[in-house]
Amino acid sequence: MKLFRYIVLLTVISSLFAENSSKSQSAAIISHSTDMLFPVYDKALIGFIDSTGSFRMKPQFSILFNDSTTRYIEFTSWIKMPSVLPFHFREGKLILSQSEVYSLFKQGNHYSIINEAGQVERKMICEWAGDFFQGYAQVCQAKTFLGIKIGEKWGAIGLDGEMRIKPQFDYLGPFSEGLAVARKNQLFGFIDTSGAWQIPPKFQECQPFQEGLAAISVDGKWRYINKQGKQKIEIDADRVWAFTQGRARVSVKGKYGFIDTVGAYVVSPAFDFALDYQEGLSCVSKDSSGGYIDLNGEWVINLQYENVGSFSQGIAAVKVSGLWGYINRQNEMIIDPQYQLAFPFQGGLSIVWDNYQPIYINTSGEKISALYLDVSPNTNLLKRWFKSSRTI
Numbered sequence: 001m002k003l004f005r006y007i008v009l010l011t012v013i014s015s016l017f018a019e020n021s022s023k024s025q026s027a028a029i030i031s032h033s034t035d036m037l038f039p040v041y042d043k044a045l046i047g048f049i050d051s052t053g054s055f056r057m058k059p060q061f062s063i064l065f066n067d068s069t070t071r072y073i074e075f076t077s078w079i080k081m082p083s084v085l086p087f088h089f090r091e092g093k094l095i096l097s098q099s100e101v102y103s104l105f106k107q108g109n110h111y112s113i114i115n116e117a118g119q120v121e122r123k124m125i126c127e128w129a130g131d132f133f134q135g136y137a138q139v140c141q142a143k144t145f146l147g148i149k150i151g152e153k154w155g156a157i158g159l160d161g162e163m164r165i166k167p168q169f170d171y172l173g174p175f176s177e178g179l180a181v182a183r184k185n186q187l188f189g190f191i192d193t194s195g196a197w198q199i200p201p202k203f204q205e206c207q208p209f210q211e212g213l214a215a216i217s218v219d220g221k222w223r224y225i226n227k228q229g230k231q232k233i234e235i236d237a238d239r240v241w242a243f244t245q246g247r248a249r250v251s252v253k254g255k256y257g258f259i260d261t262v263g264a265y266v267v268s269p270a271f272d273f274a275l276d277y278q279e280g281l282s283c284v285s286k287d288s289s290g291g292y293i294d295l296n297g298e299w300v301i302n303l304q305y306e307n308v309g310s311f312s313q314g315i316a317a318v319k320v321s322g323l324w325g326y327i328n329r330q331n332e333m334i335i336d337p338q339y340q341l342a343f344p345f346q347g348g349l350s351i352v353w354d355n356y357q358p359i360y361i362n363t364s365g366e367k368i369s370a371l372y373l374d375v376s377p378n379t380n381l382l383k384r385w386f387k388s389s390r391t392i
Contacts (some may be wrong), residue, residue: 010174037089037345038360042373044095048118049128049347053360053368063096069299089116093159101125107143113161122161125232127152133174135159136193141167155181155195165195176208177228190214190227190290199229211259224248224263231261243279247295258282267297275310277368281329283308289317299330310344315351315363317342324352326365337364 003283017087037056038046070346094331098110111129113122127142137159149181156175165172172191173181179190179198189201190209205217213224220223222240224233235248247258247266257269258277267274272286281292281300290308292301307319315326315334325337341353349360351366358371 033102036349036351038347038369038375040371048371051362051368052213054115059373060118061096061112062098062116067113086133088218089114091135091159092116093121093132095131095137097127097129098123108141124157129157130174132159133176134178134193136164136175138168138172138174138180139163156180164193165191168195171207176210177212177227179209179214180205183368188216197259198227201224205242207242210244211246211261212242213248215240215242233259235259235263235268241276243316245280245295247277247282249274249276250281256284266295267293278310279311279314279329281316283309283310292316300329301327309342312328312344312346313363315345317344326350326363335361336362 013107028193037050038231040045040049040059041047042059044062045059045243046061046063047055048057050056079366091261091281092115094114096114100109100336101107101225108125108127111124111126112120113124114120119158124139127140129140130138134283136156137155137172138156140152140154142149144150152170153167153170155163156165156172158164159245169182169184169191170186170305171181171183171188171284175193179192180186182191182197182201184201185187187201188203188206189197190199190206192198203216203218204220205215207215209227212226215222215224217223222235223231224235224240224243226232235250237252238254239251241249243261246261248260249256250269252269254272255269256271256274257265258267258274258313260266271286274282274284276282280295283290283292285302285308286303289303290310291303305318305320306322307324309317311329314325315328317324318327318337320337323337324339325333326342328334339352339354340356341358343351345363350363351371352361353359354367360368360371362368
C-alpha cells in the first residue's frame with residue numbers, strides 16, 4: 001500500500017489538469033476553450049506555450065503561488081517551486097492570482113481575468129477565486145483586521161467578472177451539471193445558477209453531480225441522490241467518489257471496488273488502491289503490484305508494474321525498476337522508463353522529471369520545453385528526495 005501513495009498525487013495532478021482548482025472538488029464541465037495552453041516560468045513571471053512548444057504568450061504575468069498542491073509539493077521536495085499544474089483557459093478565460101493585498105483592513109488578494117489573447121479583461125480583489133465552470137467561477141470575499149479574518153462569504157462571478165451570485169454562503173463549489181455544492185450553517189446542499197437552493201442544505205457532506213448523481217452523507221452513511229434530491233443508492237462504505245463512465249469508486253475497510261448506477265458491485269472491494277475509470281480502464285494495485293481492469297472488472301493488463309497511473313490519450317505512466325515510462329492499451333512500452341516522475345498526458349503533452357528537472361514531452365517522448373526557463377531548482381535536494389525511502 002505504501003508504495004502506491006504516490007498515485008494519490010497523480011490523481012490530484014490529473015484532476016487538476018482536467019477540471020479542478022485547489023479549493024474545489026472535481027466536477028463535470030463544458031469548456032469552450034479552443035485548445036490547452038501550458039505554463040512556463042521565467043523567474044517570477046508566467047507565460048504559455050501550445051502543444052508544439054510555440055509561445056502563445058511570452059512570460060509576462062506575475063503570479064502568486066499559494067495553492068495547497070504547490071505547498072504540498074514544496075513540503076515533500078524541500079524546495080520552493082512554482083506549481084507544475086497546467087492552467088486552463090476555461091471557456092476562453094483564466095483567473096490568475098497576482099499578489100496579496102497588505103492592509104490592516106485586508107480586502108483579499110489581487111486577481112486578473114485573462115483571455116486567450118493574453119489581454120487582461122478584468123482585475124478584482126477577493127480572498128480566493130476558482131476556475132470558470134459553466135460560465136461561473138466561485139469567489140470568496142473576506143476582511144481581516146489586525147490579521148484576524150472576519151466575514152468570509154462565498155459567491156460566484158460570470159465570465160465578465162461581474163458578481164452573479166451574491167456572496168452569502170459559507171462555502172460554494174464549482175458548478176457541475178447546472179448545480180453547485182453550497183454550505184450554510186454547517187450543512188451542505190445544492191444551488192442553481194440563480195443562487196437559489198435546488199436541494200436544501202441538510203447533508204453533512206456533498207460531492208458534485210456527475211452523470212446525474214451526487215454522493216451525500218447523512219448521519220455518517222453515504223448515499224447517492226438525483227437532481228430532485230431523491231435517494232437512488234444507499235451504500236455501506238467508508239468513502240465514495242463520483243460516477244465516471246457509469247462506475248463509482250468506493251472504499252470498504254481499506255479495500256477498493258466499484259459500483260454501478262443501481263448500487264450493485266461490479267468490482268468487489270478487493271484492491272489496495274484504485275483510481276476512477278479513464279478511457280474505460282481503472283488502474284489498480286494489490287500486493288505491491290499495479291495493473292488495469294475494464295468496466296466489468298476483467299483484467300486488461302495483469303498486475304506487473306511497481307506503480308501505475310491512469311490512462312489518458314490512450315497511454316498511461318508505469319513504473320519499472322524505479323523509473324517511469326509510458327505504455328499503450330496493448331501493454332506495449334512506447335516511451336521507455338527513464339524519468340523520476342511522470343504524469344498523465346493532457347492536450348498532447350505531459351510533465352516528466354528528467355534528470356530531476358520538470359520538462360514537457362509529447363506522446364512520442366520528444367522534449368518540447370523546460371517548465372522553468374531561467375530557474376534551476378536545487379538538484380541535490382531533489383535527488384535526495386527521489387532516492388530516499390519517503391513516499392507520498
